[in-house]
Amino acid sequence: MHRxxxxxWSYAGGVGVERGRVDVGDRIPDLDLPxxxxxxxxxxxxxxxxPTLLHFYRGWWCPKxxxxxxxxxxxxxxxxxxxxxxxxxxxxxxQVQAAFRAGLDARWTFLSDQNRRYVDELGLLEITDTVHDPxxxxxxxxxxxxVVHTAYGGYWxxxxxxxxxxxxxxxxxxxxxxxxxxxxxx
Numbered sequence: 353m354h355r356x357x358x359x360x361w362s363y364a365g366g367v368g369v370e371r372g373r374v375d376v377g378d379r380i381p382d383l384d385l386p387x388x389x390x391x392x393x394x395x396x397x398x399x400x401x402x403p404t405l406l407h408f409y410r411g412w413w414c415p416k417x418x419x420x421x422x423x424x425x426x427x428x429x430x431x432x433x434x435x436x437x438x439x440x441x442x443x444x445x446x447q448v449q450a451a452f453r454a455g456l457d458a459r460w461t462f463l464s465d466q467n468r469r470y471v472d473e474l475g476l477l478e479i480t481d482t483v484h485d486p487x488x489x490x491x492x493x494x495x496x497x498x499v500v501h502t503a504y505g506g507y508w509x510x511x512x513x514x515x516x517x518x519x520x521x522x523x524x525x526x527x528x529x530x531x532x533x534x535x536x537x538x
Contacts, residue, residue: 374475374490380406380498383441383470388449388462395439396498398461403501403525404437404494405518408476410486411444412452416509417489421456427515428459436522441465443486478507493521501525 383395395406407424409417424438431438438460442449449462471477471487478488489506491513502521506512513521527533 374492374500374503376500376503378500380492380494380500381470381473382498383463383465385441385463385465385469386446388446388453388464390446393461393463395463398439399437399494399496399498401496401529402435402437403496403522403529404439405431406492406494407438407440408474408487408490408492409440409442409506410478410481410489411442411484412448413484414486416506419509420489420506420512421458423515425456425458427518430519431522432459434522434526436526439463441470441487443468443471443484491518493518493525495525496529 380395384392387393398404405424409420411417421440424440428438430436439462440458440460441463443465444452445466446464449464453462465471465487468477468485471485476488476490478484478486489512491504491506492500493502495501501524502513504511504513504517
């Protein structure tokens with residue numbers, strides 16, 4: 353879990369160069385991208401008034417991503433009944449995302465940044481893969497107004513959040529957002 357500035361580094365010739373920064377407390381741009389069905393969607397519409405996991409991933413072809421998605425699929429039932437959203441973003445085209453999503457039995461929205469519109473703006477280009485030019489894996493837990501509550505860097509698999517960590521983040525946000533968190537007394 354990260355609660356402060358997160359540096360995103362590029363390693364060119366073995367020398368670290370700062371490329372961008374995803375900061376806890378920053379507002380994420382209101383992404384406007386096609387979903388897995390090809391329909392344009394805005395992140396703010398998908399988030400609604402709920403805590404949201406915004407998950408940037410390399411692509412369907414990455415075994416680390418497939419493993420992490422299996423965990424997210426296990427979490428989706430809880431997320432749905434707890435008024436919590438999940439959105440996953442990659443550079444895969446919508447038809448590839450649709451097939452990947454269906455194969456996982458995932459029910460949340462996948463967004464396609466096939467044209468890499470937000471990769472540089474967010475500082476999330478995975479520079480070690482020059483074949484796919486994918487997103488750097490990152491999980492951001494967002495408030496309803498698209499502010500980063502927590503950030504998890506997933507370049508290394510162990511940097512990704514556990515489902516227990518996500519549940520804790522969602523509980524904290526829900527408690528802060530819902531004035532009726534504590535049941536009324538008689």
